[in-house]
Amino acid sequence: MHGEKDVRKKGGIVVSARNLTVNYGKKTVWHDANFDVARGEFVAVIGPNGAGKTTMFKLLLGLQQVAGGEIEIMGSHPKRGNPKIGYVPQKHGIDNETNVECVELVKLAYSGNKLGFSISSRKENDAALHALESVKALDLANKPMSALSGGELQRIFLAEALVSDPEMLLLDEPLSNLDIRRAKELVSLISSVVKDRNVTTFLVAHDINPLIQFLDKVIYIANGKVAIGTPDKVLTSESLSELYGTHVEVLHDSMGHILIHTLYGAQDEVKENDYNASKR
Amino acid sequence: MLLNVDIIYMLHVMFRYQFMQHAFEAGTAIAIVAGIIGYLVVLRRTSFAAHAYAEIGFTGAAGSILVGINPVLGMLAASLAGGFGIAILGKRAEHRDVEVGSVLAFALALGLLFLGMYTGYATEAYSILFGEILGISSSNVFLTVIVSMVIIAAAALVYRPILFASLDEDVAEAKGMPVTLLGIVFMLLLAGAVSIAIQVSGVLLIFALMVTPAATAIRLAKKPVYAIAISSGISLFATWAGLIIAFYEPYPVSFFIVGIVFATYLAVRIIQRK
Ligand SMILES: Nc1ncnc2c1ncn2[C@@H]1O[C@H](COP(=O)(O)OP(=O)(O)OP(=O)(O)O)[C@@H](O)[C@H]1O
Ligand SMILES: [Mg+2]
Numbered sequence: 001m002h003g004e005k006d007v008r009k010k011g012g013i014v015v016s017a018r019n020l021t022v023n024y025g026k027k028t029v030w031h032d033a034n035f036d037v038a039r040g041e042f043v044a045v046i047g048p049n050g051a052g053k054t055t056m057f058k059l060l061l062g063l064q065q066v067a068g069g070e071i072e073i074m075g076s077h078p079k080r081g082n083p084k085i086g087y088v089p090q091k092h093g094i095d096n097e098t099n100v101e102c103v104e105l106v107k108l109a110y111s112g113n114k115l116g117f118s119i120s121s122r123k124e125n126d127a128a129l130h131a132l133e134s135v136k137a138l139d140l141a142n143k144p145m146s147a148l149s150g151g152e153l154q155r156i157f158l159a160e161a162l163v164s165d166p167e168m169l170l171l172d173e174p175l176s177n178l179d180i181r182r183a184k185e186l187v188s189l190i191s192s193v194v195k196d197r198n199v200t201t202f203l204v205a206h207d208i209n210p211l212i213q214f215l216d217k218v219i220y221i222a223n224g225k226v227a228i229g230t231p232d233k234v235l236t237s238e239s240l241s242e243l244y245g246t247h248v249e250v251l252h253d254s255m256g257h258i259l260i261h262t263l264y265g266a267q268d269e270v271k272e273n274d275y276n277a278s279k280r
Numbered sequence: 281m282l283l284n285v286d287i288i289y290m291l292h293v294m295f296r297y298q299f300m301q302h303a304f305e306a307g308t309a310i311a312i313v314a315g316i317i318g319y320l321v322v323l324r325r326t327s328f329a330a331h332a333y334a335e336i337g338f339t340g341a342a343g344s345i346l347v348g349i350n351p352v353l354g355m356l357a358a359s360l361a362g363g364f365g366i367a368i369l370g371k372r373a374e375h376r377d378v379e380v381g382s383v384l385a386f387a388l389a390l391g392l393l394f395l396g397m398y399t400g401y402a403t404e405a406y407s408i409l410f411g412e413i414l415g416i417s418s419s420n421v422f423l424t425v426i427v428s429m430v431i432i433a434a435a436a437l438v439y440r441p442i443l444f445a446s447l448d449e450d451v452a453e454a455k456g457m458p459v460t461l462l463g464i465v466f467m468l469l470l471a472g473a474v475s476i477a478i479q480v481s482g483v484l485l486i487f488a489l490m491v492t493p494a495a496t497a498i499r500l501a502k503k504p505v506y507a508i509a510i511s512s513g514i515s516l517f518a519t520w521a522g523l524i525i526a527f528y529e530p531y532p533v534s535f536f537i538v539g540i541v542f543a544t545y546l547a548v549r550i551i552q553r554k
Contacts, residue, residue: 061454063453063454080454080456081454081455081456081457082456083455085454087450087451087454087455088451089450089451089454091450092448092450093446093447093448093449093450094447094448098323098447099498099499099502100323100447100502100503100504101502101503104502104503104504105447105448108440108443108444108447108448109444109448109451109455111440112440112441112443112444112445112452112455112457113440113441113444113452113455113456113457114440114441115437115438115440115441116436116437116439116440117436117437117439117440118440119505142502144502160448160451161451
């Protein structure tokens with residue numbers, strides 16, 4: 001398997017799943033997943049709405065029970081409050097009414113779990129500024145979050161996740177509200193963070209195209225099943241047809257863009273307009 | 281005319297009256313608490329819950345008038361119970377407007393029933409609805425100051441966790457912070473703050489103390505500590521100024537306090553529009 005080559009290149013396996021199954025009550029989200037991810041790999045998690053991408057993150061974060069099989073993450077079972085993981089959730093309570101400085105959020109991500117009142121220590125401040133610097137957002141430090149664009153806000157969330165110096169990043173749809181240019185900028189920023197800090201990164205996305213040149217692996221979730229591998233292995237008509245259990249067409253254009261087309265229109269991964277947008 | 285009077289002499293005259301001293305003591309404690317908790321209310325967008333506690337508190341107060349115990353205690357007990365109830369309903373319960381709204385309408389009706397059963401004068405009910413800080417007894421001043429100190433100390437203790445959980449609950453949860461417990465703690469702090477603030481603003485004007493100053497402050501400061509200081513500052517200024525005006529003018533003190541708070545809010549909005 002390709003993964004083994006990467007292990008030698010980047011370090012040991014940090015996430016390993018064997019026949020992993022997850023459910024909510026009686027409903028199985030996906031089952032019998034087997035995957036290995038090595039330290040420092042950049043992994044995209046792709047799949048239709050409701051496939052169980054966010055659920056996979058909840059599992060890694062120890063917020064969701066394992067229903068069957070096994071999962072090991074950085075040498076132990078998933079546990080809630082794992083300080084080695086930085087997390088950017090899909091939904092945020094922060095919006096254009098949150099008139100609070102960016103640096104305050106990042107500081108809270110560093111020391112928000114501490115009891116007692118403090119006006120903010122030097123150490124906390126330095127950590128926050130360093131995290132903001134590593135996502136090229138130092139100039140946003142004293143701006144209110146309410147005044148930021150979608151892309152700027154995602155950089156702040158990334159800094160929030162990085163401030164505790166994690167070994168693994170879980171980014172749930174950070175590209176969802178960005179146009180293709182901003183998406184590409186953010187991905188190349190994330191990719192350089194992945195390399196500089198050697199953090200293992202999982203990124204949930206709906207469109208593979210802005211990511212593809214940076215990826216080590218793709219996890220594809222659909223139809224209750226999970227597939228993993230290098231993009232050129234997973235994103236083929238054969239492998240996706242098997243995953244979906246129906247005929248799937250993977251098309252490549254001359255510029256290297258990918259269009260995944262299923263027979264049932266509802267599960268189209270890359271919609272026509274995304275595809276057109278990505279060509280611009 | 282007010283302006284012609286020497287301010288020192290004026291204050292001197294005012295503080296010769298014990299009821300004015302009491303009003304200032306309790307009003308000061310309440311303003312500080314309302315400014316702090318109000319900031320979190322605005323940040324968490326739970327102003328509706330703040331109103332709910334006020335109305336549940338009214339029921340408690342009306343019930344205690346009926347059985348002859350201190351209405352402030354009844355208020356505190358009822359809104360703390362309500363706070364606990366809303367908090368354990370679930371972590372998003374503070375935003376369940378329909379459920380909270382239905383419960384509080386019933387609570388208010390129950391309060392009305394209690395008052396209907398009460399045969400004495402209804403002035404106490406009037407002051408619960410609209411506030412009457414000028415009549416506060418020395419034992420209630422004591423109670424108010426103690427409750428305020430407990431709330432301030434507790435808020436300082438859980439300041440950072442509550443602030444973080446209010447801003448970014450999902451990340452706080454993933455970091456292993458007890459977000460449900462923090463929600464309960466916040467709801468109890470809010471219920472406590474509301475039930476003492478009712479003495480100044482009354483049930484119906486509770487927004488003026490618990491929400492408007494903080495909503496003004498959050499427009500003026502982007503650092504939480506500053507915003508809290510400004511929010512408390514506005515409440516303090518409005519309370520003191522309201523008390524002074526009400527000492528010389530024969531109109532309800534709550535009107536002046538709410539009026540000053542609202543004028544500040546309007547002024548800030550108008551200035552910021554330009
Ligand atoms: N707390 C929950 N209780 C019950 N079912 C849930 C819960 N959370 C998610 N589900 C269900 O589990 C499935 C997977 O949800 P999940 O949020 O992981 O999907 P997703 O792949 O992240 O989708 P999206 O692209 O829309 O974010 C969905 O069918 C969803 O309805
Ligand atoms: Mg999701």
